[in-house]
Amino acid sequence: MERILDAATRVLSERGYDGASTNRIAAEAGLSNGSLxxxxxxKDAIVVAVLDRFADHLAExxxxxxxxxxxxxxxxxxxxLLDAQVRLFEEHADLLRVVVEQVPRLGPFDKxxxxxxxxxxIVRVYLLLNRDSFRAGLDVDTTVWLLSETVGQVSIRYVLDRPRIPRERFVDELAELIIRYIDR
Known part of the structure; x- marks a missing residue:
């Protein structure tokens, strides 16, 4: 099964969701369609399994x-942590593109x-435990949502759009934005 998932990951990364067929995945894995x-x-079951594995890898x-x-x-x-997230996204940029552009049509993706x-x-617990380190009046639920969405979406767009901004500079600027938002 790992061989199929490895092959499917390569095919999805190279050809995207629309270009990935069970025939291509089976051929890449060196299997017959029947074995696959x-x-x-x-195909969607394979894609969901690949994305499950991808999410597990990112979480790990x-x-x-x-x-x-x-x-x-x-x-x-x-x-x-920001630098690590961006680096991981960059390492898997082609698969990330499939996740961002193709997964919505597969419906909700629990993983x-x-x-x-x-x-x-994790961010919520950290903010609650260190509340005294942050600005007065910080609303934890609002802050968590804003940080999660901002960091996630901006990092994804940075990796997929490939602006002419060096990663170090991008991470420094995003970190500064967050620090200024929550710092005293």
Whole structure:
């Protein structure tokens, strides 16, 4: 099954959702269509499995980044996490494009929604535990939503649109935007 998912990831990355057929995926995996259908009933089932694996990979990598951030200023830790997210998105830019442009037509995708909720919860807990470090009157729910949407959407657009801004500069500027929004 991993061979099918690896092949499907390559085909989706190279050809997008519309260009990925079960025939192409089977050929890339070195299997017959019949063998592929023993594992997956149709193309969308393969795509959902690929996206599940992608979301798991992102969650695992970002989880490691959070753990390795360790003690230090919240500003430095937040910047490191932003840098890690952008780097991961860049490493998987072609698949990210499929997720952003093709997944909506497949309907709700629970794994990506769960991933976003997981990181939103981490930010919420961090803000609540460190409330004294942030500006007075900070509304945690509003701040969490704004940070989650801003960081997610701007990072995705940066990776997919490829503006002529070096990654370090982009991360520094986005971190500065966030710091100024929540800092005292």
């Amino acid at each position: 259908y023993q594992y997956f009933p149709h 990598q970002l989880g490691r980044e959070i753990e390795s951030a360790g003690p230090g200023s919240w500003q430095a830790g937040g910047r490191a 990506l929604a769960a991933l976003q909720r997981r990181f939103t919860d």
